[in-house]
Amino acid sequence: MHLGRFLHGRAGQLLFLTYQHLSLVVQCVVLGVVIALAVAVAVYRSRAAAALTTALAGVGLTIPSLALLALLIIPLGLGVAPSVSMLAFYAALPVLTSAIVGLRSVPVTVTEAARGIGMPRWRVLVSVELPFAWPVILTGVRVSTQMVVGVAAVVAYVLGPGLGSLIFSGLSRLGGAGALESAFTGTVLIVIIALVLDALLVLLGRLTISRGLA
Template identity: 40%
Template sequence: MDQLMEFLANNSDQLLMKTWEHFYISLIAVLLGVIVAIPLGVALTRVPRIAGFVIGTVGVVQTFPSLAILAFFIPLLGVGKVPAIAALFFYSMLPMLRNTYIGVKGIDKNLLEAGKGMGMSAWQRIRSVELPLAVPVIMAGVRVSTVYLIGWATLASFIGAGGLGDYIFNGLNLYRPDLIIAGAVPVTLLALITDFLLGRLEGKATPNGIKDSKEAI
């Protein structure tokens, strides 16, 4: 414990930098996943014939070992943050894509017909009916992906991307428990705080009618 306290006292600035670096890598990967997976999930509800194939393919990619994905991007993108973000982006896809597809696909068809009867265009129905009603399911996928990626981002240190993984793996190599704890505890706190904040965001984005129905149950 004394060794840990001494390390924290001497390296607090570096610890903050590594924590921000770790969060930055994870956040960019999640945002890329949101930008790609959610529109793709909505699009797949329009072409259910290929939805199973696409989701299955993404699921197969999810089974690849994390280090193998990181190593795959080294010849293409070199080392550093860019290949780490690319690899984490691929890992973020499945929960968000699958949840978006399930959430939108499960919307009551009568509501969609009502929107169509009101003269809404396809884009207006997506924006005003489908996405708001599917928010709880979609956000569940985003929260799962984000928590996973914050943990997996520790592996990014293997390819020079930095982050809190540097402390963890240096601690393992040097038999320094203080370094392992200095890396592992902030990762855990980042995951918990981010999940809490995303939960609050989900609550604000969920329509009141859906929240009321959940509370009634």
């Protein structure tokens, strides 16, 4: 494997693909978190609705990413639209489960005390329940981010952006010049992105989670 020869003169291309991959992941995770929190807030007070939503989220994670992408091609075509739709779907599922678990784990005595001092329900949610559930939610965000970083490589199948194009290009011409180096480089850069994003989320947790909750 002549990795040095492959990398020579490709720094600009690799930086651009890495930026594309990172940007796609961050945007899809943010979108997934927003969707997941909205759904969790809507269902967590009902035991039946929370259980059903959690079960559906588990089922959703079993859907093969390539199969989902193939289905999304029909209404959305190729490119960014099916890529974002698929990744946001997967990003939302771990966060949705953790948000429901976190919100339902808030002690009743805490919420009753907040209501007892005159807080409306929305303020109890924002000021008490969400901060209390945040460590569990953040764990879901970390799981979601790691999963999406890897799955994002698959969007190259529908001409989506990111480092998947390097991997698919290499795998499609194994045995040819630079094929193994292309797949290896794409994989290593994806792993680096995953490590960097997880480190940033760990730092976010240290900055936002009080010692008592931690």
